[in-house]
Amino acid sequence: MKNFLSLFILVLLSATAVVAQNKKEVLMTINDEPVYTSEFKRVYKKNLDLVQDESQKDIDGYLQLFIDYKLKIAEAQAQGLDKESAYKSEFSKYRDQLSRNYLFEDKVTEELAKEAFERSKFEIDASHILIRVDYESAPQDTLAAYNKMKTIRERALKGEDFGELAKTFSEEPGAKERAGALGYFTVFNMVYPFETEAYNTKPGEISNIVRTSFGYHLIKVNDRRAKMPKIVVSHIMISDKKGARNFNPEERINELYTMLKQGESFESLAKQFSDDKNSAVKGGKLKAFTKGDLRAPEFEEAAYALKNIGEISKPIKTDFGWHIIRLDEKLPMETFEEQRLSLEKRVSEGDRSKLVTTATNNKIKEKYGYKKEANFLSYFTNYVSDEVLKRKWKMEPIPTAEDKTLFTIGDKAVKFSDFANFIDARQKTTRLFRQKDALLVELYDEFETEQLKEYFKDKLKDDNEEYAAVLTEYRDGLLIFDVMNKNIWNKAKEDTLAVQEYYAKTKDNYKWKQRVDAEIYAATSDGFAKQIQTMLAQGKTSEEIKAALNTEDKVNVLITPGIFEIDQSELPTNLAIKEGVSDIYPSNDSFVVVFVKEVLASGYKTLDEVKGKVLSNYQTDLEKSWMESLRKKYTVKVDKKALKHVKRELK
Numbered sequence: 001m002k003n004f005l006s007l008f009i010l011v012l013l014s015a016t017a018v019v020a021q022n023k024k025e026v027l028m029t030i031n032d033e034p035v036y037t038s039e040f041k042r043v044y045k046k047n048l049d050l051v052q053d054e055s056q057k058d059i060d061g062y063l064q065l066f067i068d069y070k071l072k073i074a075e076a077q078a079q080g081l082d083k084e085s086a087y088k089s090e091f092s093k094y095r096d097q098l099s100r101n102y103l104f105e106d107k108v109t110e111e112l113a114k115e116a117f118e119r120s121k122f123e124i125d126a127s128h129i130l131i132r133v134d135y136e137s138a139p140q141d142t143l144a145a146y147n148k149m150k151t152i153r154e155r156a157l158k159g160e161d162f163g164e165l166a167k168t169f170s171e172e173p174g175a176k177e178r179a180g181a182l183g184y185f186t187v188f189n190m191v192y193p194f195e196t197e198a199y200n201t202k203p204g205e206i207s208n209i210v211r212t213s214f215g216y217h218l219i220k221v222n223d224r225r226a227k228m229p230k231i232v233v234s235h236i237m238i239s240d241k242k243g244a245r246n247f248n249p250e251e252r253i254n255e256l257y258t259m260l261k262q263g264e265s266f267e268s269l270a271k272q273f274s275d276d277k278n279s280a281v282k283g284g285k286l287k288a289f290t291k292g293d294l295r296a297p298e299f300e301e302a303a304y305a306l307k308n309i310g311e312i313s314k315p316i317k318t319d320f321g322w323h324i325i326r327l328d329e330k331l332p333m334e335t336f337e338e339q340r341l342s343l344e345k346r347v348s349e350g351d352r353s354k355l356v357t358t359a360t361n362n363k364i365k366e367k368y369g370y371k372k373e374a375n376f377l378s379y380f381t382n383y384v385s386d387e388v389l390k391r392k393w394k395m396e397p398i399p400t401a402e403d404k405t406l407f408t409i410g411d412k413a414v415k416f417s418d419f420a421n422f423i424d425a426r427q428k429t430t431r432l433f434r435q436k437d438a439l440l441v442e443l444y445d446e447f448e449t450e451q452l453k454e455y456f457k458d459k460l461k462d463d464n465e466e467y468a469a470v471l472t473e474y475r476d477g478l479l480i481f482d483v484m485n486k487n488i489w490n491k492a493k494e495d496t497l498a499v500q501e502y503y504a505k506t507k508d509n510y511k512w513k514q515r516v517d518a519e520i521y522a523a524t525s526d527g528f529a530k531q532i533q534t535m536l537a538q539g540k541t542s543e544e545i546k547a548a549l550n551t552e553d554k555v556n557v558l559i560t561p562g563i564f565e566i567d568q569s570e571l572p573t574n575l576a577i578k579e580g581v582s583d584i585y586p587s588n589d590s591f592v593v594v595f596v597k598e599v600l601a602s603g604y605k606t607l608d609e610v611k612g613k614v615l616s617n618y619q620t621d622l623e624k625s626w627m628e629s630l631r632k633k634y635t636v637k638v639d640k641k642a643l644k645h646v647k648r649e650l651k
Contacts, residue, residue, distance in 0.1 A: 028638040030074055037646050040066055059647050071630040073476050076483035094474050099457045102467055104363040108356045113343035117336045119187040123292055124198045125223035127162055127180040130172040132215040136438040149209050149216040156206050162220045184292050192351045228291050232329035233303050234284035239275040239321035253315040253322035266326055288331055357449055364452045368410035376406055380440050388427050395424040409455045422447045492619045502618045503607045510610045513565045515600040520560040522590040528556050529584045529591035536581045536595050
């Protein structure tokens with residue numbers, strides 16, 4: 001058993017060594033640049049079914065295609081196409097999109113979306129107290145605000161009335177009138193830290209102190225209820241906000257209610273009388289909603305009080321006016337999968353996106369190793385002038401002795417000068433700040449995130465073979481398109497004189513066969529075909545024949561006029577090529593008669609008639625001669641031993 005285990009380990013190690021060797025085995029060199037067997041095998045397996053020429057499906061034949069492919073890429077790089085801004089921008093966008101599949105962002109986003117979905121099943125009724133202080137406030141102001149809120153919380157916990165405390169201390173507009181009441185809210189209605197604290201606090205209890213961009217908050221949760229499924233209703237609204245009216249809005253809504261009870265159409269009355277013009281054109285129908293979505297709690301209560309589809313409410317009053325509501329549909333609760341895209345979109349666009357960024361950064365740091373080397377703030381506070389707050393700071397080079405390492409990620413050291421360049425470029429588009437320190441901290445966070453992601457993307461090519469292969473294919477595809485566009489396609493399109501010369505040299509390839517100028521009549525029966533023959537002999541036109549044989553309900557003849565080469569599929573087989581009316585030719589389920597107006601002799605096609613084909617053939621010949629020049633320009637050496645390994649493995 002011990003010997004077997006040793007042998008197994010030896011075989012495994014040998015196999016691993018062979019795989020590792022094969023991955024780096026050089027198949028050929030182009031001007032001494034290596035091309036590995038692993039790339040050839042991957043491309044061969046992936047594209048074999050797309051090769052149309054059977055002679056190129058064997059490995060030797062396909063190798064020639066592969067060499068052409070690599071020569072085009074080499075030439076694109078030689079012409080500097082990989083340095084073009086349009087190429088770099090397109091490639092960067094694709095790399096960013098592709099790397100998201102390997103970065104941790106999507107997983108964190110999904111987790112936050114699932115959390116939001118679970119929270120969305122409930123609504124919170126809460127009151128709160130706010131002590132204002134923003135993130136740019138001085139430390140002493142921030143501490144004073146916190147201590148003030150801490151005292152308020154202690155009083156609330158001892159039993160003082162929360163509403164009275166809100167009236168006395170809360171700095172939120174309208175707090176005195178509402179006693180801090182927020183009403184019911186659900187996920188995404190509040191900033192994320194506030195939402196989290198509210199959902200983590202039990203009904204009847206006081207929350208911990210929570211910090212947001214507005215300041216310090218204290219929350220009392222009054223109630224927590226399950227969110228109702230969405231419903232669809234229609235309504236008729238009579239506004240009481242339209243100033244002087246020649247009728248009483250309440251009387252009008254009661255009159256409409258009476259008409260509905262008499263059997264009048266809800267949709268018709270809504271279109272004619274409702275003051276909600278957006279819904280009136282749709283017969284009063286509103287978008288699906290649930291409790292808390294509308295700014296009219298009385299409307300929501302009345303709508304949810306309706307139990308049966310088609311049931312109509314009595315007139316009810318809201319801040320918008322008078323309404324009659326009809327229940328149209330009760331919708332089932334949506335699953336997470338049904339809401340996934342919209343939830344993930346809201347996560348990525350809202351304040352939760354900062355959590356995604358932080359979690360992603362931490363995972364990159366853990367994966368590659370991260371070390372903060374020097375504190376940037378004290379240096380950059382002096383180095384960067386207050387002009388940066390006006391977006392007018394002029395960067396000065398940082399002396400070598402002062403250019404410390406800001407942080408290291410893996411084997412990369414990020415310097416003070418790197419951050420200085422970032423500030424210089426970013427200041428023009430950042431939001432306005434009052435405090436320089438706050439601006440520098442925010443810019444540093446952005447800069448660190450950018451550097452971490454760039455390092456991750458660079459390392460991903462080494463860490464993940466699949467990612468590297470897909471990225472290489474896309475890069476090569478862009479370069480080949482650009483080099484072909486520059487050297488073949490655009491050249492052929494723009495050089496009209498060369499195309500004319502090419503046509504003149506190859507015009508024997510573009511000749512008409514004998515043709516007929518004819519009308520082809522396809523009839524549904526032999527009887528109709530005979531009628532067509534008779535009418536054509538009488539000199540009737542195609543329009544007259546169609547009018548005589550076709551009706552509004554039934555088509556008995558289809559007519560196809562045109563000029564046709566004698567072997568075109570539209571013409572019957574064995575058609576007698578002569579002017580006049582032909583015999584009847586059965587064709588599938590039709591009976592065909594051909595009226596030949598003129599027999600045209602064979603001859604050359606004009607350039608305008610075959611321009612597309614001439615251009616395509618010219619491009620093919622141009623590419624052929626171009627590829628011959630590339631094979632002379634670049635030295636290609638194929639390793640016969642490596643090719644033999646490839647053949648053995650692929651066969």
